[in-house]
Amino acid sequence: MISKVRAAVSGLVGSKSIKPSSQPDSCGTSEKEPPRSDISVPRTPCRPAFLCLTPQELQDCGDHTARVIVTPKTPEDLPWITGYAEVINGGKSLNNEDQACCDYVTVGTRDGKINDCSKEFPTSGQNRNEKQPSANAIFYDVDTEISFYYWGLFDGHAGCGCAMYASRLLHLHICDQLRDLVSILQQPESTPAPIYLANNNTIEQAAGTPTEEKKQPFLETSLRFHLEKQVLSESLVIGAIENAFREMDKQIERERATSKIDGGCCALVAVYLMGKLYVANAGDSRAIIIRQGKPIPMSEEFTPETERQRVQFLGFLKPELLGNEFTYLEFPRRIQQKELKKRMLYRDHTMTGWAYKTIVEDDTKFPLIYGEGKKARVMATIGVTRGLGDHDLKVYNSNIYIKPFLSCVPGVRVYDLTKFEHDANDVLVMGTDGLWDVIKDEEVADTVQTIFASHDNKQQNRYSLVAKELVLQTRGVPKENNWRLPSGSQASVDDISVFVIPLAGLRS
Incomplete structure (x- = not known):
């Protein structure tokens, strides 16, 4: 298991100056082990691998006085020509404590094998999977694998260790949680999930189970239990994401000393799976969808006031x-x-x-x-009241731990892309709180439309141009020993990281 996980993420967690692998990550094996941490997780601060920074560029983007805005070098560096931009804080902390991850992940059943781990990011119009017959399914033949796209922003505090750690492993925990659901998720959406899983994690009739001639229960039992709660596949995916956050937090707790995981982090994640976007947030980062120029909130902030x-x-x-x-x-x-x-x-x-x-x-x-x-x-x-890490956090000058009051479970919202028509100007914008502290949803929507109006739909880097403009607007310019917006008000002096994800291609 460990060797396979290491191979799957070698392109993702390798040298920060190496371009990430185009192969999908995969966690489909027959073993029931969670993702492990001994896979070259960096011990020193670095930037996301997909930025492909040279040593000089890495040094430049760490300058708190210049605050250089960094974007991917080419649109093809990220799946779905996703746009991204980031900037370091204005001296708030030594390093940029934000981290980001963008990947395409293949999920195989626990008892199956991955058919093909070498395909590149699918593009619009390509088939993601070729169906293979399965003798265990009771509705129709299903694949032994499914795939999902993944975007994650991790806003660290009290150090960058937790954010780096989670950015390398959380998507693998999501993958691991989905492995039991591969065959279930391929059934019709209206089909209720089975109440229990068979031993081989497939939907099948247990041997010897009576079907037509079921023993009738006593009247009082029948009255009490005549209905079963129906759980649909969407709820299973939400539960898988929630459990993945829990497992990630447990792993951070177990390995925080040996892996030098300092501080904690807020985590904002988007998963595109089988026609739906699942946006999970634990902390004060936020995401909005902009459809036809109008913002649609896709997350809620978890702060001492909201919770x-x-x-x-x-x-x-x-x-x-x-x-x-x-x-x-x-x-x-x-x-x-x-x-x-x-x-x-x-x-x-x-x-x-x-x-x-x-x-x-x-x-x-x-x-x-x-x-x-x-x-x-x-x-x-x-x-913040939700996030990952912070297991050693105490009230100043006391032995009172704060972690019991903090939750690692995210709030998850779902957006069904199949119910709407999207064009090239419809996007999902994800940002750490450094962005949202000084800009409103409507202002983000206006900026998106302004940039798109001046750039052709065929210009692939238009989404990174939007991300860069959003960071530029909220970072401001240096003035009188501070960072100011054009209006003269205080700009963001926090780390800022932004994803801009086109929605039109995701429906294909």
Whole structure:
């Protein structure tokens, strides 16, 4: 298993100056082992392999004062002529803590073999798979493999190790989670998933199972269990992505010391599989679809404010996690000793509105969630509530761990491309929070349309031109020892990474 995974990703995780392999990654073997980490994951900061940077270019893009915008050298470097651009922060951290991955992955059944691992990225109009008969399917013959396209942005914090690690392995965890579903996903979309899998992970009738002559249950049992919840294939894919994030986080926890995985990261992932886009987000990065010039949100941000009730509820259930230093209640501001016995505004995990309560001694502890907007923090430490890593993160100058309040499970939204007609100007825009901090969805849509209006549809690098323009607009220009937008307001001084993915070709 390890040797096959190593071979599959050798083009992806090799030298940062080498062009990535055009062969699809694959995890289809008969072994039930998850992706392993001993596959040349870099130990020092580097940039995505698909940028194919020379040593000099790598040095230039790390300059915080110049903040050079980097894009792929040719459109063919990424599947579906995906556009990409990035820029380092304005001195916020030593290195660019964003990472990115873009790949085409083949998924084989656990008991099958990959038919062909040497094909290049399929283009519009090409068949992705040639059907092979399977004796185990009960509806019709299915392939022993499926494929998906994958885009991932990883916004690191407190170091770049976690973002680098996840960018090399998360898509393999998604692949591994999908391996049990290969035959199921090829059934008609309206077909409910089997409640259990047979031993060979295929949909088949178990030997000796009665069909027509089923024993009738007692009346009370029949009344209680006469219906089965129907689970469709879309929900299976969502569950596979959610479990992949969990497994990735567990692997980071196990290997954080030996592999020197520092900090944590927000993760924004898009998976195109069998006609649908699955956008998974854990953190404060965001994605939008622009269709006919209009933005459509495809993710939600997970911050101390958006997840206040979940975090407070955990503090209510397990007060020992608060270390006798925090209160799970929220107040408009810190409580002072002189305010004891006064009635002040508050809310708890059950409330969306506010009410008044009489202040007691415990209320003078620091609030579990404190601050507003981008300044809101969990335990006065971290500004996001979902992501990967952060297993060693503690409240400053204490032994209180913050990880129990952080979730690695993403929110997943689905977009069915087969239900809409798309042209060359319809795109999915994915960006880290460095982009969205200073630009609105409508402004992104306007920029996309402006760039496309001045570049022919046949110009393949038009999507990278859009990504570059979005980064340029939000990075701003140096002025008075700071980075400013044309309006004079504060530009983004964070790392910025952007994917612009054309939707028209994905439907083919």
